[in-house]
Amino acid sequence: EAQVTQNPRYLITVTGKKLTVTCSQNMNHEYMSWYRQDPGLGLRQIYYSMNVEVTDKGDVPEGYKVSRKEKRNFPLILESPSPNQTSLYFCASSLTGASEAFFGQGTRLTVV
Amino acid sequence: TQLLEQSPQFLSIQEGENLTVYCNSSSVFSSLQWYRQEPGEGPVLLVTVVTGGEVKKLKRLTFQFGDARKDSSLHITAAQPGDTGLYLCAGERSGGSNYKLTFGKGTLLTVNP
Numbered sequence: 001e002a003q004v005t006q007n008p009r010y011l012i013t014v015t016g017k018k019l020t021v022t023c024s025q026n027m028n029h030e031y032m033s034w035y036r037q038d039p040g041l042g043l044r045q046i047y048y049s050m051n052v053e054v055t056d057k058g059d060v061p062e063g064y065k066v067s068r069k070e071k072r073n074f075p076l077i078l079e080s081p082s083p084n085q086t087s088l089y090f091c092a093s094s095l096t097g098a099s100e101a102f103f104g105q106g107t108r109l110t111v112v
Numbered sequence: 113t114q115l116l117e118q119s120p121q122f123l124s125i126q127e128g129e130n131l132t133v134y135c136n137s138s139s140v141f142s143s144l145q146w147y148r149q150e151p152g153e154g155p156v157l158l159v160t161v162v163t164g165g166e167v168k169k170l171k172r173l174t175f176q177f178g179d180a181r182k183d184s185s186l187h188i189t190a191a192q193p194g195d196t197g198l199y200l201c202a203g204e205r206s207g208g209s210n211y212k213l214t215f216g217k218g219t220l221l222t223v224n225p
Contacts (some may be wrong), residue, residue: 004150004154035215038196040217042153042216042217042218043200045212050213056150058212090154091154091202093156097204097212097213098142098143098204098212098213100145100157100160101147101155101157101202101213103154103155103156104154105152105154106152106153106154107152110185
């Protein structure tokens, strides 16, 4: 079954404690991206990757890092989380940046 | 400025009613996608429209792409509680480098039994 898997689904952490949200896809897609979804602001792209070892900033990259060492994995790293990063995060993959996006189930992050 | 404006932002209707939601822009899009996001899940693609004036039907859902490829609409006939969810439009601007989708903020639809 084609899918994008994110972990964890829910995470509560404290300010400043580094965390990683994992994302894996089994569709051999070259393009992967991370979004955050906030009430009234919609889906905003954080980072994207067009291929292995190729990543670039989206619309709201501050406070986040990503890596793309393998085609299937695209982890999102928060080196020093802050409360304003409390949000619902989605990983997505697609053939190209403009083609159908397949989303993971989301990670609800709370930073206290 | 939001590139894709969706309206209404919220819509609450009774089962059996018809409804239309809109996705508008001042920019031309190569294509537009419609997604539905159910509570606790990620968005799932419903349809992609590519040609100006194109109409696509998916059971009780009818999607239309404007002639100028700047706007799109989603019409639902005889809405059912299972249609409840957040409806998102997304597109790639014409002339873009095929690397990014832009999403609207969505229309949150509630269909009451």
